[in-house]
Amino acid sequence: MIEIKNISKHYGDHVVLNDISLRFPKGKITSLIGSNGTGKSTLLSIMSRLLVQDNGEVFVNEKKNTDYKSAVLSQHLSILKQFNNIELKLTVKELVSFGRFPYSQGRLSEEDHEKIEETLGFLDLIELQDMYLEALSGGQRQRAYLAMVVAQDTEYILLDEPLNNLDMRHSVQIMKILRKLTEVLGKTIIVVLHDINFASHYSDYIAALKNGRVKYFGKANEIINEDILKDLFGISFCISQSNGKKLCNYFNHFN
Template sequence: MISVDSVTKTYSDHTVVDRVSMQIPEGKITSLIGANGAGKSTLLSIVSRLLKQNNGDVMINDKNLDSYKSRALAKELSILKQSNHLELKLTVRELIGFGRFPYSQGKLTQQDKLKIDEAIEFLDLRDIQHKYVDELSGGQKQRAFLALVVAQDTDYILLDEPLNNLDMKHSVQIMKRLEQLCREKGKTIIIVIHEINFASHYSDYIVAMKNGKILHSGATQDIMNPKILGEVFDIDFEIIHKSGKQICNYFY
């Protein structure tokens, strides 16, 4: 389990994450929602150890995050950042192979190659696996980087706006794949997401942030509430119930 206890992150006199505490349910999708600047991506970066908090603790499987060696942590937790840049000329398959580095240290075994094949199939990249990453569209690149994370095969997967650059069709495909990772492989996924209806449809739990604090958290059906969402985003919401799901209308 991932647990966060009184985590704070400040820059000069500006507090970005303010005494945040939470526990992430295992084997589920938890979405972090909130307006720009709410602290979602900063919190995700702290949980993945890309950023160091000023105060508080992050625990993974009852072990303090700071006590993990990098290679051991990379076998427990993987992250897809909001922006990913490559300076090397790599094919899609070679990129995905980097997900196996914590295990193989660059010398791929048959098991590593099998995991790479599985990730390519899972993200439907078979036809472009030998193309160079810098020749791909934005959506194809995003799926390739997600496949890298899948190949890493960690219990905990952290995704910072993974639907960036994806059209509606591929956004739905990615969310269904994430759902499949939870249901079939028992992965625990934390996702920063802006499109509230994707969060509503695919999340099991939602953490709603504003000004660096958690305003509300709980099961998705409890957070998809006009009053709660209005408080988080400062606009009016209407909730439409359809086929057992809650759809947010914020255009009316």
């Protein structure tokens, strides 16, 4: 599993993360929620070694992430950042093949090609595989980037706001893919989400950050609580039930 211990990160006098410790359940979706600036994206970057923390340690399968060689860590853990702008003119299949680089080092084997085909099928991209990224809609493009991460075939997948700028249909499509990744392939997914209802309906666990700390952590139905959400976001929520899931209404509760 992934475990973080006493992680802190400062930018000058500004404290982004303050002595955070957390163990992420394996084979589940854990959503990171909280207001802007609470350190959610920073935490993902530290876990994936894209950013160096000031204090604390990250463990991946009981080994410090700093003790892994980059290529080996990339076989255990993958990350999709919020903004992905590849300047090259690529087809969907070419982009997905990049996910095999930790194994192939640029020379694709028969196993790599099989994994690419499997991933294209898993994310329903077969018909789009020869299209260039620039010709895709925003939702199709995001699915292609997610496929690149899935092709990397890691135990742990970190996603930073994967629903950013997607419409409702494509957002639901992405979240259903994440559920399929955990339920069919056993992946452990840690995802930053801003939409509380997506977190409620698709997460197994929720970690809620406030003031640089993990203020609340637990199963999704425990964290989707009117008092907890008001403490996190400073507005009132009205929570109802829909198909066994909690649905949050906050549009008329700004008091």
